[in-house]
Amino acid sequence: MAFTPSTWIETFVMWTNEDTAMEDLRLPKRVEGDPEARDLLNELIHRSRPLWEHADLRVPETDGFGRLEEVLEKAHAAGHVIRGLEGAERVLAAEAEGLKKVDEKTGVGRGGRVSRLLVLTQDGAERFYRRVESTLKRHAPRVLALRLEMDEYSLGKKIFGADQRVRLLLVDHKDAVSEVLLALADHWKRGSEKD
Numbered sequence: 001m002a003f004t005p006s007t008w009i010e011t012f013v014m015w016t017n018e019d020t021a022m023e024d025l026r027l028p029k030r031v032e033g034d035p036e037a038r039d040l041l042n043e044l045i046h047r048s049r050p051l052w053e054h055a056d057l058r059v060p061e062t063d064g065f066g067r068l069e070e071v072l073e074k075a076h077a078a079g080h081v082i083r084g085l086e087g088a089e090r091v092l093a094a095e096a097e098g099l100k101k102v103d104e105k106t107g108v109g110r111g112g113r114v115s116r117l118l119v120l121t122q123d124g125a126e127r128f129y130r131r132v133e134s135t136l137k138r139h140a141p142r143v144l145a146l147r148l149e150m151d152e153y154s155l156g157k158k159i160f161g162a163d164q165r166v167r168l169l170l171v172d173h174k175d176a177v178s179e180v181l182l183a184l185a186d187h188w189k190r191g192s193e194k195d
Helices: 005-011 037-046 068-077 085-106 126-138 152-160 174-194
Strands: 048-050 058-062 081-083 116-120 143-148 168-171
Touching: 037 048, 037 058, 037 174, 058 174, 068 081, 068 152, 068 168, 068 174, 081 085, 085 116, 085 126, 085 168, 116 126, 116 174, 126 143, 143 174, 168 174
Parallel strands: 058 143, 116 143
Antiparallel strands: 048 058, 081 168, 116 168
């Protein structure tokens, strides 16, 4: 079955119960408008795994870095990367409060489109992933997560330099999120061409 943006909304398995979608998820407009979006949706679904052993939440995983390193470095240089779970939670909470106030003031609720991305390493403890799961649920549908099959030292070195470590990054600007998702689509497409 091929997934289109509309079936993505209905079937993306964020919960282990496939009949219950967390919320209607929509990718950034720039990603939805890109020819690679259809393949990206399939790959995000296909590559989703439980966040931790008993998790309700599933997140896509990737085994390579490819152009993601360049895109994340660019986002970091532009000030669109928040380092660490605590910082990410603070930023997301402040944004949520601001969005709530705007919605109350205007009387118009906004649609649920992904605009933030949590990038995780694979070496966190269960407690860390439970906290990430709680953060994702609290800020759904605007926050999506991606787990990299690398440890915190490898990610830290790639983005921040030698002897640096980071277990979680928040990409906090919709254009930077779009760049990461499109780089991911390109990486997965190139990987499937090699197979």
